[in-house]
Amino acid sequence: MLKTFVLSFLVSFFLNNTCAQAKKEAEDSMMLYYGKGDYYKAVFYAKRVVELNGKDINISIPSGAKDYTEAINNLASLYQLLGKYDSSFYFHKQSIAIRKKILGEYSEEYAASLNNLATVYSSVAKYDTALVLFNQMLPIRKKVLGENHPDYISSFGNIAMVYKDIGNYAEAELLFLKELEIQNKVLGKENEDYILTLNNLAVLYGELGNYINAEKLLSEAVPIRKKISGELHPEYARVLNNLGVNLIKKGEYEAGLPLLLKASEIRKKVLGENNVDYANSLDNLAKYYRLVHLYVQAKEMQLRTIEIREKVIGKTHPDYAASLNNFGLLYYELDSLSLARDLFEKALLIYEDNKIVNSLYADILIQTSSIDFLLGNKNILEKNAERILDLEKEMLTNKLDFLSENELLLYLKERSSFLNLLNSIVCKYNNSNMKSSIFNSILYFKNVSLQNVNTIRNQILNSNNDLLINLLQNFKENKAFLNKTLSQPIAKRNINTDSLSNICNQQEKELLRNSTEYRGMKEKLNITWQDVRNGLNENDVAVEFVRFKNIKRKIAEKDTFYYAAMLLRKQATVPVFIKLFEESKLKNALKTFAYKAASKYDATKNNNKEDIYTLLWQPLEPYLKNTKTIYFAPDGLLHNIAFAAIPYKNNLLLSDKYNLVQLTSTRQIAIKEKENIIPASIALFGGINYNRQNVDTNTAAVADPYSYVYLQNRSGAVDSFSYLPNTLREVQNIKKSMEVKQKSVLLFSGDKATETAFKNLSNKTSPSVIHFATHGFTIIDTAKNYTTTNTFKVSDNPLLRSGLVLAGGNKGWQGKANANEDDGILTALEISAAQLQNTQLAVLSACETGTGELRGSEGIFGLQRAFKLAGVNYIMASLWQVPDKETAEFMNTFYNTWLTGKTIRQAFLATQQTMRKKYAPYYWAGFTLVQ
Secondary structure, three states, X not given: OHHHHHHHHHHHHHHHHHHHHHHHHHHHHHHHHHHHOOHHHHHHHHHHHHHXXXXXXXXXXXXXXXXXXHHHHHHHHHHHHOXXXXXXXXXXXXXHHHHHHHHOOOOHHHHHHHHHHHHHHHHOOOHHHHHHHHHHHHHHHHHHXXXXXXXXHHHHHHHHHHHHHOOOHHHHHHHHHHHHHHHHHHOXXXXXXXXXXXXXXXXXXXXXXOHHHHHHHHHHHHHHHHHHHOOOOHHHHHHHHHHHHHHHHOOOHHHHHHHHHHHHHHHHHXXXXXXXXXXXXXXXXXXXXXXXXXXXHHHHHHHHHHXXXXXXXXXXXXXXXXXXXXXXHXXXXXXXXXXXXXXXXXXXXXXXXXXXXXXXXXXXXXXXXXXXXXXXXXXXXXXXXXXXXXXXXXXXXXXXXXXXXXXXXXXXXXXXXHHHHHHHHHHHHOOHHHHHHHHHHHHHHOOHHHHHHHHHHHHHHOOOOHHHHHHHHHHHHHHHHHHHHHOOOHHHOOOOHHHHHHHHHHHHHHHHHHOHHHHHHHHHHOOOHHHHHHOOOOOEEEEEEEEEEOOOOOOOOOOOEEEEEEEEEOOOOOOEEEEEEEHHHHHHHHOOOHHHOOOOOOHHHOOOOOOXXXXXXXXXXXXXXXXXXXXXXXXXXXXXXXXXXXEOOXXXXXXXXXXXXXXXXOHHHHOOOOOOOOOOEEEEEEEEOOOOOOOOOOOOOOOOOOOOOOOOEOEOOOOOOOOOHHHHHHHHHHHHHHHHOOOEEEEEEEOOOOHHHHHOOOOOOOOOEEEEEOOEEEOOOOOOOOOOOOHHHHOXXXXXXXXXXXXXXXXXXXXXXXOOOOOOEEEHHHHHOOOOOOOOEEEEEOOOXXXXXXXXXXXXXXXXXXXXXXXXXXXXXXXXXXXXXXXHHHHHHHHHHHOOOOOXXXXXXXXXXXXXXXXXXXXOOOEEEEO
């Protein structure tokens, strides 16, 4: 009896040890191949672990349930990585049922099963179900694991991916950033979870058009990922692929292609060809080949992508729809429009069946409508056009309170194509409903970034929220320091500008997220054309000029830009849409525009049948009967035209016929603002010594001329700036006129007209007027080939390539200023960080201060925009190199007229008429007043 018992015990012991050893070997092999990224071999051993656990473990007890469900959970997760979603669902659901029954709902294992099942639902675009499961899981993990546990942290990234996929970028970014912060603190950067979050956040930024930030994150992720897992791994392929995609989107094809090819090679070798990630690589390569017009290779890749995705994820998945869309773009490129449209239509139906309405859905709708436009499908076209406008407006509205200014500008650039389509439709079909929609879209989208920045600042400053006000102040100080540093040559910068730029960006986003006052302001953005019409008087007309691209037959076809005018009268029942000209004709007309001559215009000598008047104004004349005042908002190259100097008839100018009022947007007509009263205070900068400065700016100084050599015009010389004698007389005369009216005057001249003097004016009590009589500069194109220390000539930022020259400016212009001192160059970027919300008017009595770089619907990027960002209502600036003597006369006339009790607009128009009687347009029409 004893022998039998001992023998039985030994057999049982041997079998248990043998089974345990087999399980350990299978588990080790599974983890080995998982770590290598060889998921097929990992699945083989995962199945063995499940089999061994099922035979040996009693799953009706907690310890047995833990081991068994861990085994099937691992198998389910591997199936998910291979894109075998049906098998993944089966095993995850089995795991959930056992864990809930045996281990309970408040267990670490049950929460993990909920999380894993949710990620599978997310993979097959069942986002509503995924969010329900994530929301069940999150409080369990928080209670059981704590907030610093890696699994709890990773939950945020999983939820963020769902938000990203459904287009809720605000919540997605917030969760990704929260996840990164905790991962960096708890796990460190050389960690798989941290790298995965970097990758996912980069993908989000790429979808928003922020390719620079995306590239930074992916460039950080690639070497760490390589170090952790080696090159032959799917996750290394993932970051390589995404970096390649980002570079391709930036147009850096030669840099992006090798990364795409390398990622494709790794995925094919490790995952095999029938895999979703390999299909993704083929899809991206197909896009590349299409973009570089290698259509045979593109078609081959695209067909293979569709084949794999149909087999692995089915025809109802959004990724399958994305493949159809890309194939449609290829047919579009090949001018097979009907075939392309059919593919787009199928892709749209898949998105709609999955209830996904995001930027890609909008893109496909725009592409479909572009083909309808080319094929003449009018009825379908107009219906979809309204849908597109609603979608783009909704998507933009959802981003206004979480995208910083720079991010918003990138997004607007990415989404600009729909405006070209809408304008083309109205131009072709003249549909009344579409004209109303177009005008409303212009009112909403034009200068929306500028409007957004001003709205948030004003709302915070007028609130009683000390926390937000202090945060805004801190943001402004950091931004001012950053902008100052960026104006220094790179070798002299004493801080990491990228790091400080990120801090400023996050501070700005925090302001947006926490400003509850701002959220109610979105309603005020919805100004309609009827609101503008109702703000007009009987003899007024409002004109929105529009620049738009043609709808191309082939994507590779050359862009052609057109101009149109949308016109409103008080009696209008619908806006008038007037097609004007191609941009090439405007460029030719500008070469012979009469204001360039320093003599009075003689209409009898004009033989040009396509001059500015004929192109721009004559088509408007039938709608201008009995008109006195014209409010107009330029677009494109029209920002560079002095409308007042446009020849009219019988030797008259346009300003002889009409009161011309220039606006950034005609929406300002609908916003009732107080008429501008006589200013209470003024700060004057003039008679400036450009060779040195005095750091003591507490008192103003009136100085004598420093040099007998000076330029006739107030523009910058190549290497240095010379003294302008009339600027001293100009500011002295203005000072006298203001003091007669008992106004507060600050005069900064000589070596005391410094940047510090200007920056000390930046606060809630900024003067009513700030007047600069000095040299100005605007460098339109980046001079990349310069061998120079002049940062202002080589910067990518147009707000660094425009500015005003103050005391000691020659030193700064030549790159000789120290990093910790004023360089004497007040850039538009520095001005944009000032707080001048109490300032009614900034007068830029210098050369070319009204010009800058054109940025789509946001208009001119230069000094005008900078002062608008600082909070100034009106900016008086020049379009060309203004003469010194006549400019001083213009300014003195303006102030003397204003001080009689007229508004700023009235005084400006009256000054133009006075100067018109004495001089040719060259001497006075260069100045524009923009509200």
